[in-house]
Amino acid sequence: MLLDWLINPFSEFQFMQRALAGCLALCLSAPPIGVFLMLRRMSLTGDAMSHAILPGAAVGYLVAGLSVEAMTLGGLVAGGLVVVLSGLVSRHTQSGEDSSLAAFYLISMALGVLLISTHGSSVDLLHVLFGSTLALNDAALWLLGGIATITLLGLAWIYRPLVLECLDPDFLASVSRAGSWVHLGFLLLAVLNLIAGFHALGTLMSVGLMILPGAAMRYWTRRLGLLLLGSALLALVACISGLLFSYHLGWPTSPTIILSLGVGYALSLLLGGQGGLLPRLIRRRHLEA
Amino acid sequence: MLRFDNLTLGYDRHPALHHLHGHVAPGSLLAVVGPNGGGKSTLLKGILGQLKPLTGKVVCGVPRQAIGYLPQQSRIDRSFPISVQETVAMGLWRHCGLFGRLPRAQRLRVAAALERVGLERLAGANLDALSGGQLQRALFARLWLQESQLMLLDEPFSAIDNQTAEDLLDLLEEWQAQGKTVLAVLHDLEQVRHHFPEALLLARECIAWGPTQTVLSADNLNRVRTLHAGPDPEAAFCSRTPE
């Protein structure tokens, strides 16, 4: 009975299988990126970058319609430009990375809105905003798989300098010049994953899948490896339960997925062994040393 | 190992340190002392290449990337989920590269370094479990693993307990005995007198440089006391700069 509840939707419907495959790919790549964003105290940067990408994706949409390639390319160009420019500005002037990023993403967004409103047909951009977990075509699946592969390979490649750049940027700067490239590469990976999220969950929801798993896992483990693994796992569980609840209860899919993650976060916040609220209340006998 | 040719370093045309001449022999253990704003940290940044000289130049006997550097207030993020052992192991990256895998043999060296600074029991702990002194010990272990011929330390003993400072000062002397060159910016003149054979007294320029006892004379220290620190917006062009 329970097994039916879990399996049937996926065995009966191809669109559920596709949604699951897309989510699987996204869950492997976006949460680890989010973990690093969180560790660098850049969680909100993810949100800012998603706004920076939106106009690019929208322009791609205006030029070529609802094509996966055009929207990806547009988003990549807009996101990449914002990341590179704000990186350059913060490195060569007095302004901090947060303020320059804020400046550039706001400019990018305004530019995007301007382009969209002046170029005639106010096509329903809400569909871009919402994405379509339930309508992943072959091109979108390939893209999600490709982005997951690139992200995992890229993260493996820059893992150590990235950790160092987060932990002790001065030390990295003293032993290597790779720091700024690593930082840039990482932000570009984040842009890629946000774009992947656009296709699967829509712009409004894609940041959630990136940030929430890491934020939740932080209440369970203090080990980076476990944090990365656990966040991907939690995201996957949330995606599957989100899809199932959307199927059985008739709730719109992408908010249901993000809300599942939200439930995971709330439980972690309450029960997590590492700084969760309830364990803190329980006074246990202290140790000898 | 190091040579300064008419070196002037500063920010925005205001010199923090000007017209420094001299050289540091290999195997020196040199204390850099002086008042706040005297240009000590600026000198280290100049050596590291993080600050471009306004005039003159620094000639360094080792590549810049091979200099071991311990900054004054480490921007280290102690809430980062990483163990002491992994942090210390970063010192080895010059040898195995930033992107390679850490060979098994190197792990023994990490363990040895941790033992040398007395942190072997905390190897698996996270950074935020360490006290200030213990963190500094870990950073010294990391510095040790870097095996640099030239090491720059910026106020390594401020705000840590005496026992740790003494242990780590021993380590500095041990490094000198191994033929390494060590420059340390210090405030505690007693520490300097006890452990450092050579000192450089800076107050926006070189006041004295040589054997510690001569440099830290009452006369020199009095001269330094009258220095008014900070950039002066009304300052005239420096007459010693050739056009």
Added chain:
Amino acid sequence: MTLASRIPSRLRLGLCSLLLLTAPAFAAPIPVTATFSILGDLVKQVGGEQVEIHSLVGPDGDAHVYQPSPQDVRTLSQSKLLVSNGLHFEGWLDRLAQASGFKGAQVVASQGIQARAMADDDEEEHDGHGHDADEHHHHDGMDPHAWNDPENVIVYVNNIAQGLSRLDPEHADQYQANADAYVRQIQTLDGEYRPRFAALSAQQRRAITSHDAFGYLAQAYDLSLLAPQGINTEAEASAADVAKLIRQIRQEKIKALFVENISDPRLLEQIARETGVQPGGRLFSDALSAADGQAPDTLSLLRHNLDTLLKAMEQQ
């Protein structure tokens, strides 16, 4: 906007002030604003040369997500007549009219038609979707897409003719004559397609459209139209909705599947892929196409939609 569109409106402004001075001598076109492209076309059909029409939501635009530009506000403020659909279709209109200081007459084109309730309740089984409540709230339970039924278009046209006549009694006869001529065209169209739809079997009368805007049309020709999404373009489908629809297509062997011009085509593509149904073409619901498209005016929009539906239904 472009310089080209700016100059005529300046000119128009000039003409208006000229008109005030020499009103009796010249008959300059009456500036009329319509809320969206279909109404704009109807006003043009009735008013002919006597009106200067501006549509707030242009061809291929979506009135659900319309955002007024300063030009729209200015044009509206200079208009003598505002033609809207009513039935809560243009939720933004009251605020816009107030903001622009519009003082002219208003025509609600749907006045007098038999408004129908939300499509979901009629055609799908009554097993309540999670988001139905929202949609009902949004449109107050009424389906605003009345223009998709030719009968209603006749009502629209007559309302517009009356509105224009009140404003410009001098040309009242001409407006009524234009309206009558147009109504005859619509009746011809209706007469052409009604028997052909009537000839279809119950099994054939089923189709799926992605935007639930054809409730009136379905009612007029006794068709059964299903939609995976709600009546608003912004409502996101749930997995349950899509699954139910796919089951229905499989069980009832529906072959007619339509993507129309403003809703998310990806979802229908997925459903088509999954059920093996070929999409039957594009239906136009809320907007005309551009001048070189398949439905540049209301009559061809109606004809195109009826034709496309009929062809797909005849094949199943």
